[in-house]
Amino acid sequence: MTLAVAAVVSAASFSPNLANAVSNQEIQQKKNEISNIKSKQSSVQKQMNEADQKIKHLQAEQDKLTQEIKKLDMAVSETSGKIHEKSQQIEETKQNIEVLKQQIAEVQARIEKRNELLKQRVRSLQESGGVISYLDVLLGAQSFSDFIDRISAVTTIFEADKQIIKEQEADKALKKEKEKELTTNLANLERDLKELEQLKQTLNVQISQKEKLMKNLEHQEEELHEEKLALEEEKELLEKQEAAMRSQLQQLIERQKAERARQNTTSNSSSSGAGNVPPITNGAFMRPANGPVTSEFGPRWGKFHYGIDIGKRGSSAPIVAAADGYVFRSYYSDTYGNVVFITHVIDGQLYTTVYAHLESRLVGEGQTVSKGQMIGYMGNTGRSTAAHLHFELHRGPWNAAKSNAVNPRNYINF
Secondary structure (H helix, E strand, C coil): CHHHHHHHHHHHHHHHHHHCCCCHHHHHHHHHHHHHHHHHHHHHHHHHHHHHHHHHHHHHHHHHHHHHHHHHHHHHHHHHHHHHHHHHHHHHHHHHHHHHHHHHHHHHHHHHHHHHHHHHHHHHHHHHCCCCCHHHHHHCCCCHHHHHHHHHHHHHHHHHHHHHHHHHHHHHHHHHHHHHHHHHHHHHHHHHHHHHHHHHHHHHHHHHHHHHHHHHHHHHHHHHHHHHHHHHHHHHHHHHHHHHHHHHHHHHHHHHHHHHHHHHHHHHHHCCCHHHCCCCCCCCCCCCCCCCEEECCEEECCEEECCEEEECCCCCCEEECCCCEEEEEEEEECCCEEEEEEEEEECCEEEEEEEEEEEEECCCCCCEECCCCEEEEEECCCCCCCCEEEEEEEECCCCCCCCCEECHHHCCCC
């Protein structure tokens, strides 16, 4: 009757804790949520990096366009200068044309005057009945002196006629040359001015197009900056969300540790092997099992022994976790036998502990364990000659070469 009442009281006292018990599934679910958040953060960061690259590319394109627009502006300025110069030349040429026109008018007047003179000579000849015979003039001399005078007069008249004709031909040629020069110069200037005006229009069109493209690039950059700001907000939100989830996860782990500690205390107090459970000690690590050390860390039988062996004492030898951690492997190995691998993070440093040759395993992969929590019983499985615990401690991850293995005595007082 007494035992029954005690059982009822005991069940009543523990039922609230069991109702609020934290399961490994809850912890794993929270870890999965954190992992999803991390994945989203990674995706957001990737998008931010891509946005940065696009912004840099757009800025480079804008710098390139700025240089091109600057060159075009300089070309327009130079062309405008040439247009102004050509316009001045045209004005000067037009003024020269007026001077040449005056000169041509003067030449034309001389030509017309000579023409009139020549017409008069022709009319005189017609009135005299024909062409003057210079021989008749000479033979009509009354004396030798008159003959000489007549020769001089005839020569003078002849040379005068010849000079008039020569000057007439020269003035006609000059007039023709001046008119041609004026026409050519004016045509060339008008052509150059037209080409420069067309070039200026082309350059202005190119500037307009590039300025339009520049505005488009600036608009795209503005949109990318806005997108990046939105991504930064999302990143900040995800970081805060992750921090909150990690806090929740830590609370779940602490609750689970407390629940398991209570369960272990209850279990150990009612177990016949309670005296074989090693007490939880201060420090990062504790003894994983009670019993004598039967083999040390170091050279052994021509090989290197990467752990410490603890012999079995009594009929039942519980094995406990040396520190808070996470079971990432729990299986049967041909060499280790029943073995449990636990990873720990202590003060930012990763450690790995190995518990081999177990008779049975009480924890599975993916399970979180607390320091001093039972994980199995000492046994003689795998390549073992007697019941014992082979315990390894690695500063870092475990590897087949066991290059990270350290002497457990440097961390635990055996």
